[in-house]
Amino acid sequence: MSGPESRKPDDALLEEFLSGQGKVADSYRAAGQPQAPAQLDETVLKMARDAQSPAPGRRRWSLPLAAAATLLLSLGLLTRIQDDPEAMDAVFEMTAPSPAASDAPASPPPAGEPAPVTAEREAARELAKGRQRAVEPAAKRQQAIVAMTDREAPRRAPAAESPRAAPAAKEATAPAEERVTAPAEEQEEESSPPSPAAAPPAPLTRSAPAADARATPDEWLGQIRVLLDDGKTDQARQLVHAFRRDYPDHVLPEDMRFLEPGAANPEPAQESEVAPEPDVAEPSSSSDGP
């Protein structure tokens, strides 16, 4: 009970201390006032200055590092696209406008007029050339499809008779990388030896050498879908007929079944944009009746 902890502290001593007076406060101040070393001052002030401005090292390295990373990723992506024909087709489907939907002139431009070659088309053409070198077998298969289409096309009009129909047919049947070529190149191609698409139908048989490059069902369907997307239903139907010769039992996707020879519905429902809705939206008057 008489220990120092049980004794009530001296409030007067506290009041004296809080007012900055008293022997305790005086003695404490007399004990000396050590100051922060100058080295600490320098360290702290330098730290504050460094924090105020962005670190020069970070600023110096960030831009080249970001550029190098971007370049590396771009090269990797480009290599991957060139090695993968399907990825290339997907890229062209996304980036290249459809020739039928584009604002390209229906007839070839005059010879003296400079061809409107855009940078995008130039880049796409370069990519297509690179890919053609890398994936020659795939190109052969595509040419086989084109040849088959031509063979199946009944009485195809000569290019000289219908100058507008010729490029259209060529666009419809040409591989994707050919469809993104610039008009200038199209002109050059017209004067160059005929491409497989423009060539007369080759006598393609299953025993012929071209049969080695027989297209897979996916490639057939891809070409058919391109034609459908371009609104060339008749040509798509012809391609389906040709496809059926090689793959009589292959099940077509649902949206292509109307192209089958004996299909009951000639057009899919979604293609008839203005087709009237079936009378289920509005209450039928017959429901009020008996």
Next chain:
Amino acid sequence: MLSYASGNLGAFETLYRRHKDPLYRYCLRGARSEAIAAELFQECWSAVVRTRAQYRPTARFATWLYRIAHNKLVDHWRTQLTAEPLAPGQEPAALESQQPEWQAESASTAVRLLQALAALPLEQRAAFLLKEEGGLSLEEIAEATSVGRETVKSRLRYALVKLREELSDVWP
């Protein structure tokens, strides 16, 4: 501090010059080691610099600064539990810079007071130093140490009584 937070480096230097020595003594006498004091001191200012954008003038800058310092000091002693508190009768650790003087002026009242201060429990020693070095009021000490005002008063009372007892031969 608001001026510094808005990008005025000169405002920081003004604040630093004003508070650096008292803060250094708080760290020095709170940690009882010059090396530790220097480390805590730098950490305090580093925290000020790092969190300048989050600073809100809800209290005096000194209160905010010493709250940071107190938390650093408590964190330090939490890692040194074996050294705190000193056993009764054990000699307090002397500051390295005062070691020679400690021997020569052991009879000095001021040195004896520092010795007694160093032997106080951390909470009492911190409350004493926050008042003496930081110039904080009871309320500000309470805020800086996250306790109630009455708790601060109690800690200060015990601290003053013990200091007086240690020097009772010169302060009858």
